[in-house]
Amino acid sequence: MQFRIPESYDTNYINAMAKIKTSYFCQNCGAQSAKWIGKCPACGEWNTYVEEVVKREELTPTSAWKVSSSSGQVASKPKPIAEISYQDQQRIQTKDQELNRVLGGGIVPGSMVLIGGEPGIGKSTLMLQIALGLQGHRVLYVSGEESEQQIKMRAERLEAQQSDCYILTETGTQNIFKQIELLQPQVLVVDSIQTLHSSFIEAGAGSVSQVRECTAELLKFAKESGTPVFLIGHITKEGNLAGPKILEHMVDTVLQFEGDRHMTYRILRTTKNRFGSTSELGIYEMLGSGLREVSNPSEILISQREDAFSGIAIGATLEGNRPLLIEVQSLVSVATYGTPQRASTGFDGKRLNMLLAVLEKRGGYRLGAQDVFLNIAGGLKVEDPALDLAVCASILSSFEDMSIPSTTCFAAEVGLGGEVRAVNRVENRITEAEKLGFREIYISKYNKKGVDLSKFSIKIHAVGRLEEVFQGLFG
Numbered sequence: 001m002q003f004r005i006p007e008s009y010d011t012n013y014i015n016a017m018a019k020i021k022t023s024y025f026c027q028n029c030g031a032q033s034a035k036w037i038g039k040c041p042a043c044g045e046w047n048t049y050v051e052e053v054v055k056r057e058e059l060t061p062t063s064a065w066k067v068s069s070s071s072g073q074v075a076s077k078p079k080p081i082a083e084i085s086y087q088d089q090q091r092i093q094t095k096d097q098e099l100n101r102v103l104g105g106g107i108v109p110g111s112m113v114l115i116g117g118e119p120g121i122g123k124s125t126l127m128l129q130i131a132l133g134l135q136g137h138r139v140l141y142v143s144g145e146e147s148e149q150q151i152k153m154r155a156e157r158l159e160a161q162q163s164d165c166y167i168l169t170e171t172g173t174q175n176i177f178k179q180i181e182l183l184q185p186q187v188l189v190v191d192s193i194q195t196l197h198s199s200f201i202e203a204g205a206g207s208v209s210q211v212r213e214c215t216a217e218l219l220k221f222a223k224e225s226g227t228p229v230f231l232i233g234h235i236t237k238e239g240n241l242a243g244p245k246i247l248e249h250m251v252d253t254v255l256q257f258e259g260d261r262h263m264t265y266r267i268l269r270t271t272k273n274r275f276g277s278t279s280e281l282g283i284y285e286m287l288g289s290g291l292r293e294v295s296n297p298s299e300i301l302i303s304q305r306e307d308a309f310s311g312i313a314i315g316a317t318l319e320g321n322r323p324l325l326i327e328v329q330s331l332v333s334v335a336t337y338g339t340p341q342r343a344s345t346g347f348d349g350k351r352l353n354m355l356l357a358v359l360e361k362r363g364g365y366r367l368g369a370q371d372v373f374l375n376i377a378g379g380l381k382v383e384d385p386a387l388d389l390a391v392c393a394s395i396l397s398s399f400e401d402m403s404i405p406s407t408t409c410f411a412a413e414v415g416l417g418g419e420v421r422a423v424n425r426v427e428n429r430i431t432e433a434e435k436l437g438f439r440e441i442y443i444s445k446y447n448k449k450g451v452d453l454s455k456f457s458i459k460i461h462a463v464g465r466l467e468e469v470f471q472g473l474f475g
Helices: 011-018 097-103 123-133 148-158 173-183 208-225 246-250 349-361 385-400 426-435 466-474
Strands: 020-026 049-055 112-117 139-143 165-169 187-191 229-233 253-258 265-273 281-287 290-293 312-319 322-334 342-345 370-376 408-411 440-444 459-463
Touching: 020 208, 049 208, 097 265, 097 281, 112 123, 112 208, 112 246, 123 139, 123 148, 123 187, 123 229, 123 290, 139 173, 148 165, 165 173, 173 208, 187 208, 208 229, 208 246, 312 385, 312 426, 322 385, 322 426, 342 349, 349 370, 349 385, 370 385, 385 408, 385 466, 408 426, 426 440, 459 466
Parallel strands: 112 229, 112 253, 139 165, 139 187, 187 229, 312 408, 342 370, 408 440, 440 459
Antiparallel strands: 020 049, 253 265, 265 281, 281 290, 312 322, 322 370
């Protein structure tokens, strides 16, 4: 017996349904599975697989972006590296010097930059401010989260008018690329990648497959047209960028916009950069009229105090090519609840425990029954070991209840034997301390090799042991 489809059924609908299948994707790393599994074999996370509908069409292109000249493309062939021609591309300079530094000297044509941060931290404000400040470049700002009126209200608050900045409120990638072909923008900003959806994928917006497909379409557009693309991305409750982990691998640069939204200062940090250093950071101050660049970060990292307090020391650190003077605050008190507490903000807790052990073993200070609280002022997270000596001096200052002169700073690493070890680029640290008006700095005596200390007017104490530092500070 032959089965026949009733005429009332739409054959096109049946054929379309035949091309649709479901699959399971890990929401953490984007791994795909034919069935649901509890633990992801790729990233090891539990209960992250979600079922999504995937539409497979053999004749449908994998990307919505088509370049007219690519219809007669020939397959690529390998070339000797000596025969490949290269021209140094001119980077696009923005008015935002902090962003230029973080990107490695400006915006690279054809690059894709992903910016992530907590809700309300100021990602949209930052990107709109940059888009309005790009004079002489046609900018298309695509928003899937706000209306045109809301963006206009923010632009009025920023007090910046840019006639070449165009606003498009759209979430479909096919419609976005139609407007791109008509407008021919020189810079594209997308807010945010989680709101976009492609008609070639039937999963919901923000799903792993949609984020991956939309990013792939925008990446192809950026590389083939040479247009830089900025993507704003959401983050998870753990602080990681939402979506598949492959998203960070696809883009050229990943920036993290950090800071407490209840405070005024924000930090733009690089976690990946194919065109520059990954240790650079930019600092901003959130004002009613937008984000203000902080060209001298030490002004916010060192509190202006009139009275001398114990437990405060200034350390000289480096973030990329930028030297910073950071205030280290410590509070040491008797443990009244039995087990001593060890808490640190902005500093590695395990390294704090190591330095406390060094002070007790090598210095003879009885800190085992003391509560120790450590804070890095300004909301920075510091991993530079050159801050070790400042941390030790700050802890001992609070323990002895004796203040350290406000014109003294430190730049050295502390070893397990109580020795003061050398750090890199000590000349930059000394120059920054001298420029900010410090009169004394403690460094390792092993940093004296190859460094002309006579050219500095600041008094330099070159020491080899912790005991020498404490003797010079407290007598």
